[in-house]
Amino acid sequence: MSKKDYVAIALVIRNLHIEYHRMPQAQLLLRDLVKRLANQVFLPDNPAFDRERFFAASRVFENFHDGHHTCTLPPGTKRSVE
Numbered sequence: 001m002s003k004k005d006y007v008a009i010a011l012v013i014r015n016l017h018i019e020y021h022r023m024p025q026a027q028l029l030l031r032d033l034v035k036r037l038a039n040q041v042f043l044p045d046n047p048a049f050d051r052e053r054f055f056a057a058s059r060v061f062e063n064f065h066d067g068h069h070t071c072t073l074p075p076g077t078k079r080s081v082e
Contacts, residue, residue: 001045009037010057017060030060 013034020026034055042049055061 001042006042006049006054007057010054013058013060017058017062027060030058034058034060 013030017027017030020030038049038051038054042054043051
């Protein structure tokens with residue numbers, strides 16, 4: 001897979017996250033999907049795949065609070081600056 005593919009997938013997930021931000025079960029599912037894609041599909045395909053960048057691009061570890069975003073990344077994940 002190429003960077004273009006990773007970006008396209010992250011964008012689809014980001015849009016779903018925005019659409020379903022008021023549905024906790026959907027958010028848990030999206031977070032699990034992002035982690036599994038990263039660990040079980042993208043990393044084995046490309047050892048140089050940047051998991052943290054994909055997490056940030058998908059935005060599923062960000063929460064909405066009164067119009068503001070807060071970030072809760074999985075344990076052991078560093079926040080990357082883009």
